[in-house]
Amino acid sequence: MSEPVIDLAARAAESALFIKRSVPAVPPLALVLGSGLNELAEGVQDATVIPYRDIPHFPVPTVAGHAGNLLVGRIDSAGLIVLQGRFHYYEGHPLEVVTFPMRVLQFLGVRTVILTAATGGIRADLRPGNLVCLSDHLNLIGDNPLRGSNDTRLGTRFPDMTEVYSKKLRAVAREEGKRLGINVIPGVYACLPGPSYETPAEIRMLQALGADVVGMSTVPEAIVARHGGMDVLAFALVTNSAAGVLGTPISHKEVLDAGKKATPLLGKVLRRVALRLSDPGGTGLTAEMQTFGGDV
Ligand SMILES: O=P(O)(O)O[C@H]1O[C@H](CO)[C@@H](O)[C@H]1O
Ligand code: HPA
Numbered sequence: 480m481s482e483p484v485i486d487l488a489a490r491a492a493e494s495a496l497f498i499k500r501s502v503p504a505v506p507p508l509a510l511v512l513g514s515g516l517n518e519l520a521e522g523v524q525d526a527t528v529i530p531y532r533d534i535p536h537f538p539v540p541t542v543a544g545h546a547g548n549l550l551v552g553r554i555d556s557a558g559l560i561v562l563q564g565r566f567h568y569y570e571g572h573p574l575e576v577v578t579f580p581m582r583v584l585q586f587l588g589v590r591t592v593i594l595t596a597a598t599g600g601i602r603a604d605l606r607p608g609n610l611v612c613l614s615d616h617l618n619l620i621g622d623n624p625l626r627g628s629n630d631t632r633l634g635t636r637f638p639d640m641t642e643v644y645s646k647k648l649r650a651v652a653r654e655e656g657k658r659l660g661i662n663v664i665p666g667v668y669a670c671l672p673g674p675s676y677e678t679p680a681e682i683r684m685l686q687a688l689g690a691d692v693v694g695m696s697t698v699p700e701a702i703v704a705r706h707g708g709m710d711v712l713a714f715a716l717v718t719n720s721a722a723g724v725l726g727t728p729i730s731h732k733e734v735l736d737a738g739k740k741a742t743p744l745l746g747k748v749l750r751r752v753a754l755r756l757s758d759p760g761g762t763g764l765t766a767e768m769q770t771f772g773g774d775v
Contacts, residue, residue, distance in 0.1 A: 487575060487582060488632050490536040494579075495586035497535050502527045502551040506558030508756055509589045510749065511565055511580070511700065513596035514731070515718065515738015517546045520563045522746050526552035531564070537583070538576050540564040543731065554750050557757035560589065567696055569674035574624035578703035582633065585707035591648070591756055592704045594713040595745065597734045598668065598692035599677070599721035601685055605692065606717060607737050610745060611666040612652045613644045613713040616698045617690055620672045624699040625706055634706035643701050648712040648756075655751035661744060666691030668715055670698035679723025693721055712752070716741050 485493075499505055512519055520526070531537045531547040540547045542564075550561040566577045584592060600606065629636040649665065656663030669685045671677065673695035677685070685693055692715045704711045718737035719729050 486630065488630055491579065491582035491586045493535050494537055494583040498529060498549065498551070498583070498587060501529055504558070505587050506551065506553070506560060507588060507590040508557065508593070508753060509560040509562065509584050509591070510593045510753075511562045511595060513565065513594075513696065513716070513738070514542070515597055515735040516595050516716070516742060516745065517563055518739060518742045519595075519746050519749065520546075520548070520550055520561050522554060522750070523550050523552040523559070523561055524554065526550040536579070538566050538572060538579060540566060541570050542567065543735065554753050557753035559753055560584065560587070565696055565700070567674075568620055568622070568672050568699070569695060574620070574622055574626070574699045578624045578699050581700050581703040581707060581709070584704070585633070585709060589709055591710045591712065592700070593749065593752065594697050594700055594711065596668070596694050596697045596713070596715050597718040597738050598694040598715040599682075599719050599729065600691075600717040600724065601669075601682055601693055601721045602666065602691040603724070605664070605666075605720070607719055608741050608744070609717040610656070610661060610663055610741070610748065611668075611692050611715040611717060612649050612663045613668050613697070613715060614649065614665040615667045616643060616701065617667065617669040617685075617688060618698045618702070620670055620699065624703050634708065638702075638706045640702070640705065643705055643711060644713055645710045648710060651755050652712060652714070652748065652752055655755060656748055659747050659751065661748055663748065666715065668697060668713070669693045671695055676729045677722045682721045682723050685721075692717060714745065714748070716745060
């Protein structure tokens with residue numbers, strides 16, 4: 480007998496219920512770890528680790544550098560959910576599956592999602608190890624995770640995308656980076672379907688379109704998170720110079736190694752941002768940041 484077909488909202492609700500029953504409490508903040516950034520999860524204290532394969536309806540990652548665990552724990556006083564590994568369009572999943580974890584977070588009552596990703600640096604001044612905070616994106620996948628009939632329980636038919644990446648949260652990230660002596664650089668992320676890396680001509684095209692970094696993830700998740708009413712902050716770690724910028728070949732090993740190397744730096748910023756977000760009224764900006772908020 481074939482499985483009954485259940486809708487996306489029902490599936491996400493079932494996944495969320497399983498997670499809720501596995502942990503003492505569900506924090507309102509979630510972090511998604513990109514390629515090579517798995518080890519950031521090691522900084523999570525008192526973690527309950529739930530393998531994705533145990534969560535009803537959850538997909539399982541197929542890409543090296545994406546462990547496939549959901550953790551619920553804390554960084555000092557900040558409770559958070561960590562998604563150790565994500566799903567990509569190039570793995571063959573429809574975007575509804577790629578973004579399913581965002582729907583589960585929505586049903587868990589998460590308010591803020593922090594996305595992280597490994598990226599190629601397009602802008603000439605960007606170097607491996609630089610930390611970019613997304614100010615905007617270009618969805619060049621040629622698909623949209625909200626395609627198909629709209630379920631109003633999940634969000635509106637035509638969600639606004641004028642501020643996908645919360646200006647206020649970006650300012651917090653910049654401010655905490657500054658306190659730590661880490662330059663958190665604003666930039667535009669171009670999302671391509673992959674899995675082949677770009678050609679130099681494609682990178683020149685992306686540069687002309689206004690992109691600063693390039694990758695194969697993040698954007699579908701950000702669109703769905705906004706559709707679901709969550710605030711989004713996204714960090715793109717520059718793991719390599721984009722194709723043709725230096726003329727050197729790109730490999731996933733280089734991406735993973737650069738991610739691993741930058742884990743302590745990103746960890747410091749994430750810790751500070753998580754503490755600010757968990758502090759009631761903690762996203763409030765200092766006078767210095769209020770005057771500076773516009774360019775982040
Ligand atoms: O975006 P994340 O998952 O960090 O991974 C990036 O790194 C992989 C390519 O090396 C691609 O999956 C690209 O999107
Ligand atoms: O250069 C890149 N291009 C696309 N995706 C990436 N992910 C890490 N580096 C890259």
